[in-house]
Amino acid sequence: MPEPLSARLAVLIDADNASPRIADGLFEEIAKIGEASVRRIYGDFSGPRLKPWADILAKHAIIPQQQFAYTTGKNGSDIALVIDAMDLLHSGRFGGFCLVSSDSDFTRLxxxxxxxxxxxxxxxxxxxxxxxxxxxxxxxxxxxxxxxVSAREPDSGKATKPLRPPTAAVPLLRKFCHRSRVRTVGLALECWANGWPASPQISIPAPMDTASSAI
Structure with missing residues (x-):
């Protein structure tokens, strides 16, 4: 059974008027519409200006259409994009076109x-x-x-603080026990935290009678 035309899309990108930073989000959005059967990008890739686009072409299977800037002020890339668009249109194989540009020159197209x-x-x-x-x-x-795309990226700036072992609490407990003059409690807790067998002589004394201790 032939694939429905609405699922076949021709994606034509004007490299001079589109940022390479949108590439990931662009093709994710296009995938919601249909299948990007044709992926072409137009520009002069011989210079450093479009190198960011050139670096990600393979990742998104985009075919570059090289257009050398022979004359200053003339944009041959736009003309090449329009010619290809009309050829693809008259082939009758596509149910939709994705024009990626902020240039009003493509209004008539x-x-x-x-x-x-x-x-x-x-x-x-x-x-x-x-x-x-x-x-x-x-x-x-x-x-x-x-x-x-930014909302889906993990925040690498916030590092998760690792949990400390139970033994890390022993110094604080010792200090508390020393102030309360109940040293055996601190020793018993230290045995528990380190997994040592507690001695029968070590026991937690009953709370002191504040009334009798005041005498």
Whole structure:
């Protein structure tokens, strides 16, 4: 039985307008929608600026689409993303597109995909222009993805204090017993804490009669 189209998603990431810190939360959120069958990211990975993205591509099985910046001020990555999106759209194999960018330049692309009856899920920062957000069927703020991931991470800054053995209480008990002039109690407790057999001569005396001791 063929897989339903709604489960097949094409994930297209604009590396210039998306932070690599969202990657974990991004694909967890996409998994709630369907299967990310195509995972592509667009940018110039020849320089150090996109190295954080390059370091995690293998972890998330993202295929980089290298676009060299031949001319300053011209973004060939956006054009490459649009061309690929249209090719994938007309293949008829996908029930949804995930456009990861905060750039309003993809507003018309989102609208064109929806005209074809295919869902568009946008992922971007809260600063994303309203035109792009409204062009998507659903728009998810990437700041929320960061918060969800942080909430699941264990707090390594708080170290658990180990429990102290019972013998650690012996000095305090001795001090208390010395003040109360009941040394045998301290010795008996020390035997108990260390697991030593108590001597028959060691016993806990009965409380002193305060009235008689005052005489």
């Amino acid at each position: 989102a609208g064109r995909i929806r005209e074809q009856g295919v869902d568009v899920f946008g992922f971007g920062e809260q600063k994303t222009p309203e035109s792009f957000r409204q062009a998507c069927c659903r728009f998810i703020y990437t700041e929320n993805l960061l918060q969800e």
